[in-house]
Amino acid sequence: MKERSKVFQILLFVLMCVLTVLWVYPIFMILVNALKVESAITTSTVFSLPSAEKFAGFENFAKALHSQGFLASLGYSTLITVTSVAAIILCCSMCAWYITRVKSKINNFLYYLFVFSMVVPFQMVMFTLSQTADILKLNTPYNIWIIYLGFGSGLAVFMFAGFVKSIPVEIEEAALIDGCSPLQIFFKIVVPILKPTMVSVTILQAMWVWNDYLLPTLVLDITKYKTIPMLIQHFRGSYGRVAMGPMMASIIMTIIPIVIVYILGQKHIIKGVAAGAVKG
Template identity: 55%
Template structure:
């Protein structure tokens, strides 16, 4: 009986916490359908007949930001950067684990150290370097993300690969498989949970990132959605809250759907790195 009460109590506690986490999302959602003048005055109120704006905010969001093009550039950057990071860091982690020499260990710790370096320390040199190297484009930004964000993927992949049986890889090589074929045909399928986990985490970071694209991209030609949203900030601190909330909703939905589809792999992928070291 005590166990049942204990579980019920924890269910109630975590249900309340879940609602608290979800409340800001719902707040943005129903404010996106209110007139902008009423959002500041009645922020926490549901839309009424007097305050309901319908699809007007969404239409304004598309017209003022060229949302379609900004969405496209965000998608190009996210897909390209995440794909490049996942493939390169997985191969790097595999080499670190299987080489297992002093140089591989040094490289591994350098990747870990990179996770604690704040972006503000490298922001201005990185901006100058990307301009000089011609990387101020969406596809150039793929390389910037690859250079700045491999720490966490390498950490997760290294833990996952340590749990994989070496004998399977050796058997594949004995059967004539080369290094690349062994990695993509044998190692990658066994790393599926970790690969999906890293893909989700990195996609959420890149999709929502504002500062790195802002300091590296040529903003006259390319703008991601987080950057385009800033157009709603007018002079003297005025903000078109209705259109901004609409943009936020349209930005949240794709990554939320992606997360919900792949969420079952997150715990399995991260805990795969919690085995023998």
């Protein structure tokens, strides 16, 4: 019996290793092709390693950086993600705390409206939202965070409200008696307790905003501002032959920051995702 389970464990381990290779291979393949010269990238040879004369070094990466506007896109994506997530964390935690603590029909209704907005597909508001954004001039990377705050608040309020419900109200009442104002109570007492949820919300929202394609495409002026997903899509959307080398180099450069952030914060990310899901 013992022997058999040992064999089973070894088989399982080997199977996991095989799966790991399958999981990593697509990214590895893109990396290999990003190092080839343009003429050597064809559909039938994507699996072969570059030979000495086909090896391009970092030429494709340099091309993507200089002529394809990768750096600008990286900047816009970072700016939009940071401002949107910061606004969502701050505003939605405050809002969720208030509508959970102050019981009234309006607040209850608001809560369900937020929950409802989570399930509605983006296509429902796609056209009207982009027109509203145009009218209000919310169509630059500098203020698109207002749109993201509005459309992303559903999930954030829902998650924060779920956690606030589990905090005993007595702590906050004691602070009130000691003379704290509601703002002080929120920032000195509630925020520290909410920290784990804030991490979860940050991760989920950052993943969404960073990778979002359709919303910025419809809201931003594509000739002036391209986020990274828009840039990648633009490689194929534009007329003429697609520059495959710089495109693959851009894909790799898009993945690298994600992988770095992931390796640094993987414990929080995996925990945050599990916690966020259980709340749902």
